[in-house]
Amino acid sequence: MPWSRMLLGSLLVFSFLVASVSSNEDYYKLLKVSREATTREIRQAFKRLALIMHPDKNPHDETAHDKFLKVTRAYDVLKDDDLRKKYDKYGEKGLQDEQQGGGRYESWNYYRNEFGIYDDDLEIVTLDRGDFDAAVNSGELWFVNFYFPRCHHCHELAPTWREFAKEMDGVIRIGAVNCGDNNRLCRSKGINSYPSLYIYKAGMNPEKYFGDRAKESLTKFGMQFVKSRVTELWQGNVFTEIEAAFSSGVGWLITFCADSGDCLESKTRQKLAGMLEGLVNVGWMDCSTQAELCDSFEVTTSTTAFFPPGSSLKNKGSVLFMQSLDTREIYGEVMQHLPDLEALTKETFQSKLAHHRWLVSFSFGQKTIASHEYKKLKALLKAAHIQVGKVDCLTDSELCVSFYIQKPCIAVFKGLGIHDFEIHHGKDVLYNIIAFAKESVSAHVTTLRPENFPSDGKEPWLVDFFAPWCPPCRALLPELRKASIQLFGQMKFGTLDCTVHERLCSMYNIHAYPTTVIFNKSSIHEYEGHHSADGILEFIQLPGLGRPHGGDHGPRQLCRAGEEEETQRDLDGGLLCPVVWALSGPAARVEEDGTGGEWYDKGGDGGLSETPLLLPRRECQSLP
Structure with missing residues (x-):
């Protein structure tokens, strides 16, 4: 078949595919969110639409059911990391094997009263499978509420949990996990009743709360885990304590308690010690028993002051006296004045x-x-x-x-x-x-640039071509780090941001993100398995990885007849030869390419279709 006829056939089929894709509605546009939207933002957007578009609210609109089903389907896909990855990469076609949900949705009252209980509360961090472990292992103290949307006791607790979060803001991180949306996560944490309240901190086992659900009881329990020290300063220790801290670059926040004025409460001092742990020491001085000492600080009434390292009463401008008794306001003032x-x-x-x-x-x-x-x-x-x-x-x-x-x-x-x-x-x-x-x-993952891109073929590399706006891309990055530790010394790992390095990604025909490619000397293999460290390890350890994996789903190297030896040298030397996506069909030979040469499939099994799609052909070119 002449090349011109092949190209015409390719364009016709390609046009049909484009028309098919464009006829489907974009899930992000349906929910009115950007492609960079977080799971929380997607949930908030869906709730807004549900309250407006729900058939219960539009009984006279015959199309309301179908319209709302589309929005519900979009939400069901985009809230799930795995489904969202497939959708971002393949569109609705990639979801054909997935269950469509059976046309079901909840009542309007459910979306109004039970859906996304804490999504609008700034002091409460809604955690999901993608960021839970990062949060509780960060070194900060977390108190997490595992709840279920239909749980009556969970809804009873919600107002108290919000007030508690405001009370403890900055002292303890307050989190919430919706076990309806994150069933797998909750099961993995042993959650079998709702609400379940747990304290987390790196280095300690999770501690479950069994007390009553009053704000005061929750606060008392949480403060047990704030171990930061509040030091009582007196004549025998004050100067050694201050000098020791100053010498290590740490300042002091001291509250002076005199007969007049307002002295910070013990609970407030403890909260500030937790909020400023490692940054500023917190202490207090009883001026009724340490009158001479308070006089030496020129304090005559209760007050609180921040002494940065090296500050002195001789230099009044170096000491910051607080005008507030509010924990958050004092914390903010101190943070602003830290170096x-x-x-x-x-x-x-x-x-x-x-x-x-x-x-x-x-x-x-x-x-x-x-x-x-x-x-x-x-x-x-x-x-x-x-x-x-x-x-x-x-x-x-x-x-x-x-x-x-x-x-x-x-x-x-x-x-x-x-x-x-x-x-x-x-x-x-x-x-x-x-x-x-x-x-x-x-881990052993490197951010790649043209200067260090693995184009010489000397060592095996796994390269993740991605875009930062793509949520499945971001979800894959921690898995790459895990895999890089397991394969240290056997394979190198790198990531390439295609929004920054468009030309380099274009050279490798990268059209979807994330695209994970293994460069093994002159062989190039695309990984299309599950986006997990275990999936990557399993793929890399497959026998016969020396040839493209996945049959007709990988890129095939095509070289001109009669130039095989030269092209092989080009590949070994780091040159990129034109590629074509292999489709089904027995043909092992591609007809004239319009330049007088013939092309054939070096891959062997599988073959090319009679009308190869998605060419475009390029001349071999040196990588940067």
């Missing part, structure tokens, strides 16, 4: 990071509330021997450009030089950043 992260520049970057682990915050001049929270990272990552610094990309643009950093981000450098690092693509919240940093320094 910023260590600034790294082009001149100091290489020497500082050459042999030490670092978490680096790359910013573009802006200061946010999050930047104050980042000050906690130094204390929370101290045990992992990770230092913390920042780079201002407006001041040191050349440094940021060299790492292809185009927007604010967090990166972890693993102590093996400035080129072995990994960029964080998860949530910009403290517990997620901490978990990422600890995982990253232990």
Whole structure:
């Protein structure tokens, strides 16, 4: 068949496929969310639509049932990480083998009163399967409520849990897990009754709460796990305590309790000690028994003051006196006056990071509330021997450009030089950043760029082509880290951001994310299994990985007849030969390509279809 006829056939079939895909409604547009939306945002969007579009609210609309079924189907897919990954990669076609839900949905009252109980509460973190372990292993103290939407006692607890969360905001992280949406997670944690309330902290076994559900009882139980010390200061210890802290770069928050004025309550002092643990020491002084000592601090009435390292009463401007008794307001004032992260520049970057682990915050001049929270990272990552610094990309643009950093981000450098690092693509919240940093320094995943892309074929590499906006991509990254630990010394792991390196991704015909490819010398294999560390390990250990896996679903190398030897040299030398997606059919030969040459399938089994689709053909070209 002449090549022109083949191409016409390809275009006709391709046009049909495009028309078919475009006729399906986009699930993200149906829910009115972006492709970057979190599970919580998707749930909130669905609830808003459910309250408006539900057939119970539109009894005279004959199309209401069908319209709402579409929205329900979109929600059922996008709330599930695995289904969402298939949908993002293949569209509705990728969901054909999945159960369609049978056209069922809940009543309007269910969506109004029982669905997403805590989604609108800022002080409560709704956790799901994707971020639960990262949260409870971050080093922060968590109190988690496992609930079920139809559980009457869960709904009775909800108002109290909200008030409790406001009371403990900043002291203990308050979480909630919807076991209706996260049944697998709840089963794995041994949850068999609702509500179940558990305290979590890294290094200790989860502790279940069995008391009554009054706010005071919950607070008393939670505060048992806030172990931070509040020191009573007196003549015999005050100067040694302060000097010892100052010498290690830690300041003091001291409340002076005199006969007049307002002194911070014991509970408030304990809360502040927990909130500022590792950053500031908290103490108090009884001026009724330490009158001379309080006089030496020039204190005549009850007050609270923050003494940064090196501060002195001789320099009044160095001491910050608090005007509030509110825990959160005092905490905010202290955090604002703590020193910023260590600034790294082009001149100091290489020497500082050459042999030490670092978490680096790359910013573009802006200061946010999050930047104050980042000050906690130094204390929370101290045990992992990770230092913390920042780079201002407006001041040191050349440094940021060299790492292809185009927007604010967090990166972890693993102590093996400035080129072995990994960029964080998860949530910009403290517990997620901490978990990422600890995982990253232990794993062997590298952020790839054109300069270090594995194009020479000397070592086997697993490369994950991804886009940061893609939720399944982000869900895969922790699994890659786990697999990289298991396969250390056997295979290298890297990730390539296709939103930054479009040309490089285009060279490998990457059209969907995530696309995970194994480069094994001159062979290239796409992994299409389950997005888990176990799935990746199982695939890599398959016998015969030396040839493309998956039959007709992988890219085949096509080379010109008579040029096999030369093309093999090109492949071994790091050149990329044109590829075509192999479809079904017995033909082992592709007709003229329009340039006078003939092409044939080097892959052997499977063969090409008579009208190969999704060419496009390119000349062999050197990789960057």
